[in-house]
Amino acid sequence: MNRKRHVWITVSAALVSGLLVYGVYVLQLRQVKFQETVEVVVPVRFVAAGERLQADLLGMKQIAKASYVPEMSLHPEELGGMEVVVPLGANEPVLSWKVDKFRLLPGRDQSTFQIPRDYVLSVSNGIRAGDRVVVYLSGGGAESVRLFPDSVTVASVKTSGNVEIDDMDHSNLKSLANSNKEGMYAARRDANGMIDSVNLNLTESQWLRLDSLCKDGKSKVVIAYSSDSLDIAKAGESEP
Structure with missing residues (x-):
């Protein structure tokens, strides 16, 4: 009886240890992923030239830090009310030169x-x-x-x-x-x-x-x- 109890305790301890090791691995993996990526602002759908960007048109997307350039926006509130100069594809990082706050030229339509x-x-x-x-x-x-x-x-x-x-x-x-x-x-x-x-x-x-x-x-x-x-x-x- 004691032997069976000892085996059960050993197996349980091994399972707990395995779960702990796996949990630490997942946390480390997420941390590495966080350090190697950056969230940038993207449109959630195709946006035609002349449209004004609103909060419901914008989302976030993780990209590799190596792909990030300063022209990309990190904060959706910065783009609110901006007018799109050239068409933007869905999930395409919004570059600063593709939007304009004040346009004297007429917009779409x-x-x-x-x-x-x-x-x-x-x-x-x-x-x-x-x-x-x-x-x-x-x-x-x-x-x-x-x-x-x-x-x-x-x-x-x-x-x-x-x-x-x-x-x-x-x-x-x-x-x-x-x-x-x-x-x-x-x-x-x-x-x-x-x-x-x-x-x-x-x-x-x-x-x-x-x-x-x-x-x-x-x-x-x-x-x-x-x-x-x-x-x-x-x-x-x-x-x-």
């Missing part, structure tokens, strides 16, 4: 439209190229409404002499690209020139709606500066 002066009731005098603006409809005997639910991008703002309005010494566009909120404010304060024409990046349906509502002269649009531009700059300042 967009064109750049110069808004006719006869269509405009008022324009916020502080808007500059690269800003986000909100478009409202006024007049026509109807209640004033917001024309588009989302803000739209200003492609350019020019004077009657076809000169882009900006402060040449402290460019608003440079400040915008550097997420410098103070520089953006200073550029608006110091820039001179009355706005004569505004070019907006709109989809075809947006332009057709605006044109159909304003071409009879009964309704006009109000183009207002949106806080989206400053919010994006502020978010850029808070990035590590």
